[in-house]
Amino acid sequence: xxxxxxxxxxxxxxxxxxxxxxxxxxxxxxxxxxxxxxxxxxxxxxxxxxxxxxxxxxxxxxxxxxxxxxxxxxxxxxxxxxxxxxxxxxxxxxxxxxxxxxxxxxxxxxxxxxxxxxxxxxxxxxxxxxxxxxxxxxxxxxxxxxxxxxxxxxxxxxxxxxxxxxxxxxxxxxxxxxxxxxxxxxxxxxxxxxxxxxxxxxxxxxxxxxxxxxxxxxxxxxxxxxxxxxxxxxxxxxxxxxxxxxxxxxxxxxxxxxxxxxxxxxxxxxxxxxxxxxxxxxxxxxxxxxxxxxxxxxxxxxxxxxxxxxxxxxxxxxxxxxxxxxxxxxxxxxxxxxxxxxxxxxxxxxxxxxxxxxxxxxxxxxxxxxxxxxxxxxxxxxxxxxxxxxxxxxxxxxxxxxxxxxxxxxxxxxxxxxxxxxxxxxxxxxxxxxxxxxxxxxxxxxxxxxxxxxxxxxxxxxxxxxxxxxxxxxxxxxxxxxxxxxxxxxxxxxxxxxxxx
Ligand code: ADP
Numbered sequence: 229x230x231x232x233x234x235x236x237x238x239x240x241x242x243x244x245x246x247x248x249x250x251x252x253x254x255x256x257x258x259x260x261x262x263x264x265x266x267x268x269x270x271x272x273x274x275x276x277x278x279x280x281x282x283x284x285x286x287x288x289x290x291x292x293x294x295x296x297x298x299x300x301x302x303x304x305x306x307x308x309x310x311x312x313x314x315x316x317x318x319x320x321x322x323x324x325x326x327x328x329x330x331x332x333x334x335x336x337x338x339x340x341x342x343x344x345x346x347x348x349x350x351x352x353x354x355x356x357x358x359x360x361x362x363x364x365x366x367x368x369x370x371x372x373x374x375x376x377x378x379x380x381x382x383x384x385x386x387x388x389x390x391x392x393x394x395x396x397x398x399x400x401x402x403x404x405x406x407x408x409x410x411x412x413x414x415x416x417x418x419x420x421x422x423x424x425x426x427x428x429x430x431x432x433x434x435x436x437x438x439x440x441x442x443x444x445x446x447x448x449x450x451x452x453x454x455x456x457x458x459x460x461x462x463x464x465x466x467x468x469x470x471x472x473x474x475x476x477x478x479x480x481x482x483x484x485x486x487x488x489x490x491x492x493x494x495x496x497x498x499x500x501x502x503x504x505x506x507x508x509x510x511x512x513x514x515x516x517x518x519x520x521x522x523x524x525x526x527x528x529x530x531x532x533x534x535x536x537x538x539x540x541x542x543x544x545x546x547x548x549x550x551x552x553x554x555x556x557x558x559x560x561x562x563x564x565x566x567x568x569x570x571x572x573x574x575x576x577x578x579x580x581x582x583x584x585x586x587x588x589x590x591x592x593x594x595x596x597x598x599x600x601x602x603x604x605x606x607x608x609x610x611x612x613x614x615x616x617x618x619x620x621x622x623x624x625x626x627x628x629x630x631x632x633x634x635x636x637x638x639x640x641x642x643x644x645x646x647x648x649x650x651x652x653x654x655x656x657x658x659x660x661x662x663x664x665x666x667x668x669x670x671x672x673x674x675x676x677x678x679x680x681x682x683x684x685x686x687x688x689x690x691x692x693x694x695x696x697x698x699x700x701x702x703x704x705x706x707x708x709x710x711x712x713x714x715x716x717x718x719x720x721x722x723x724x725x726x727x728x729x
Contacts, residue, residue, distance in 0.1 A: 241382035258496035262712035264313035276324035355385035363399035381416030384450025407454035416446030460625035461646030465490030494708030507607035514702035527612030531596025542613035547576030552619035571596040610635035633701040639666040665701040
């Protein structure tokens with residue numbers, strides 16, 4: 229339990245089980261629950277997207293608030309869902325910010341690969357509504373927000389509004405802000421001519437503020453104005469201070485270096501548990517893995533592959549250049565010459581989708597493909613796969629490899645960011661010590677990936693060596709327990725004005 233229970237307001241643009249496009253949703257769904265289990269009182273703010281109604285959860289009305297916008301005040305309906313946190317009686321309140329024209333749409337940020345043209349208006353509104361929620365909580369509920377935990381560019385403007393437009397408002401005094409960077413490749417960049425839509429004074433559209441080579445950069449605004457900045461692994465925290473990985477914001481971050489730290493993500497070990505996972509056709513654990521074989525056979529059937537005992541490789545990812553799946557696509561002909569099967573689940577760049585589709589048609593007995601987003605299938609693939617392939621060019625933390633560890637699908641990952649921090653590579657030493665949990669690919673090259681995959685497939689034939697690798701992975705602690713305590717320490721010291729760790 230925490231020494232100092234706080235009132236925490238989390239602001240995120242997606243969270244399971246309500247809305248998800250990637251790992252941010254997993255984190256924003258799990259971290260509030262972990263902080264609540266530690267004794268904090270947590271409210272999570274989300275936009276009221278259309279998919280919230282399809283999430284199987286129900287909401288009740290809380291209040292209507294007026295949100296200032298450049299076009300005048302706009303009313304938002306705040307609705308609430310409550311999620312129990314653990315067995316200790318804790319809970320998280322989820323407050324959805326309503327605005328039909330902005331959020332009642334098929335997508336979160338885009339449709340058919342095209343960003344919504346009014347994303348700046350949508351997320352400015354969301355952040356200004358968050359400020360009104362803080363004021364409402366204080367004046368009506370006597371609930372003083374101690375700290376605002378902001379996630380990514382969509383929530384960044386909260387820090388800016390708090391320190392500028394709302395600076396003199398008595399109801400929001402003393403609120404601390406932490407911004408967590410889940411991926412600096414996505415910054416919320418908009419044409420400079422749109423700056424006035426934020427409602428901020430022109431004096432903030434400078435290199436010291438939100439201006440970025442003539443454009444508006446929301447993530448930069450968050451980095452400048454938040455009290456503290458975190459990212460999701462220690463290695464990525466070092467990498468984004470360099471021009472290679474900082475996507476142009478390395479200088480801004482270096483200015484905040486004394487208020488910046490990496491805290492590794494965990495996973496929700498209840499939602500992702502091979503012993504109880506409702507999506508799996510059979511269950512298993514580190515000590516009794518018989519069920520994994522059944523999951524593999526079911527997966528082979530699902531993809532119409534022969535039920536062979538060859539290693540089953542898997543990919544689950546957004547099909548973007550970041551994930552390095554063009555490398556996988558390049559080596560498929562060589563991979564297919566080995567005795568193995570491959571299943572791919574992903575959606576994203578139409579060109580890459582088309583290339584995978586052509587290859588699957590060429591190798592229907594060895595390769596399975598599903599283009600689209602399918603949460604249940606993602607679980608079944610983790611359950612059935614022997615090897616999980618994740619050759620990301622950069623990876624802030626990565627969650628899929630953590631699910632793979634837990635589900636006994638040995639991860640083969642690029643040695644970068646959180647992948648380097650979470651997968652212990654097989655070397656003479658780690659093998660002897662029984663610590664190895666997967667394989668690292670050193671270079672961003674197709675041949676390097678192929679060579680490591682060949683090693684992995686060869687080792688698969690050595691049953692006892694492979695079993696040790698699987699077992700060590702499954703027994704790795706990938707839960708939130710340790711990281712939630714790190715957030716707790718950071719938040720408490722920021723709020724209490726003590727030494728920040
Ligand atoms: P990122 O956040 O960059 O997409 P992560 O590895 O951190 O990468 O998280 C990805 C999450 O999204 C995982 O939970 C993974 O299972 C899920 N995911 C990615 N693509 C798909 C898909 N096509 N269908 C279902 N789940 C997916």
